[in-house]
Amino acid sequence: MEKNFEIKIEATSNPGIVKFEANYFLTQHTSYEFENIDQAKNSPLAQQLFHLPFVKRVFIAQNFVAIDKYDIVEWADVEKEVAEQIKNYLNTDQPIIIETESSNKVAITIYAESTPNPAVIKFVANKKLVTSGHEFKNIDDAKESPLAQELFHFPFVKEVYVDENYISIQKYDMADWNDITLEIREFLKTYLEQGKEILSANATVSKSEKEKQADVDFDKLDDVSKDIVNIIEEYIKPAVASDGGNILFDSYDPESKAVKVILQGACSGCPSSTFTLKNGIENMLKEMLKDKVASVEAING
Structure with a gap:
């Protein structure tokens, strides 16, 4: 592309x-x-x-x-x-930088950070990796991400989520983090230092196009749904991102007053996600929107 x-x-x-x-x-x-x-x-x-x-x-x-x-x-x-x-x-496809051996490059550092989900660790880089979040449930999903594809070659990697400066990896129970964390960290550091591709051009959606589409979709929502989206973006998403995950608005039913959200990364399948939904997200929406929200449900959490 x-x-x-x-x-x-x-x-x-x-x-x-x-x-x-x-x-x-x-x-x-x-x-x-x-x-x-x-x-x-x-x-x-x-x-x-x-x-x-x-x-x-x-x-x-x-x-x-x-x-x-x-x-x-x-x-x-x-x-x-x-x-x-x-x-x-x-857009002329001319070189931006002509690499030489003397080019001063910034060293890549990666550190591992635990998340509320014991099956997920967040590997944080000192550089921006992507411009928006991408979730890969399996190696077929990862066809547009060379990095995720290579990660799935580790037998203990179950899911991969890549966001701006971190990679959340969910493991199978067969492995213990104490045995594999260093191996993954060193792999990611080497991969990034070699300048290998994280996402293909097909996966790297034009930011302006994405924003335009998001604006179009947002404008079609009812007023309560717009309020919910704004609360999620401003108050909830930053906290979720700090835990290595992501949250997206899915739908709002004005009759049942039920909100559905999509959880990604460390938050997907997390044992504590139900607690987070009920005691964090649901309470916040109820408090800020009063009688307009009755419940919050994760459709894949």
């Missing part, structure tokens, strides 16, 4: 720097900083950007280009043109 790059303009805490975020990864877990056009000799994209007279520094990271400008212009006057220039370059 041919990549169709889109660029989203993101302000930063530094008014002189703007991020131009791409919907696909630009580098494999490596970040680069260029102070001038000479330093950028291994990056045709950065060299092109330095031809703009207001460009002071260029940063190229996994899924964005950040530019630090001189004060001769305001970003509001030029950011759209810069975004278009970056987008056009990326």
Whole structure:
């Protein structure tokens, strides 16, 4: 599948720097900083950007280009043109970085973190891995993820969930975490340091397209469902993600006042998920939406 790059303009805490975020990864877990056009000799994209007279520094990271400008212009006057220039370059399929042996790469670190689900451990990286969550229940599901496919070759791997900077792995009971955690951690570290592909282009859905579709689906919902989605996104999803999982809104029945959600990653099949649903998510929705919610059910938890 041919990549169709889109660029989203993101302000930063530094008014002189703007991020131009791409919907696909630009580098494999490596970040680069260029102070001038000479330093950028291994990056045709950065060299092109330095031809703009207001460009002071260029940063190229996994899924964005950040530019630090001189004060001769305001970003509001030029950011759209810069975004278009970056987008056009990326869609020519020219190299972003020409790798050399002397290229300064950031070392990958992986640490293992327990989750409320004793069958799942969360392996956290010091780099962004994907732009959105992907769940793989078996090796057939993983055909668009070379990393997940390789993980399923370990006989003790049952399910894989990959999100922004971590990989949650669910094991079969045949293995003990004390015996396999180090092996998985070393495998992931080596895999990522070698710059191997995590997701294929087919799996890497355009972020802008995904957001547009989500907006369309959201607009079709009734008011209570919209409130539920907003509460899940703002209050519940961050807590679930910290436990190595994900939660998605499925449906709301106005007659029974029942909410159905989808649990992924460490939360799927977790022995404590029923407790979490009833004492956490359900109570929160009841409290915030009063008499509009009677129960919450996980359709795959």
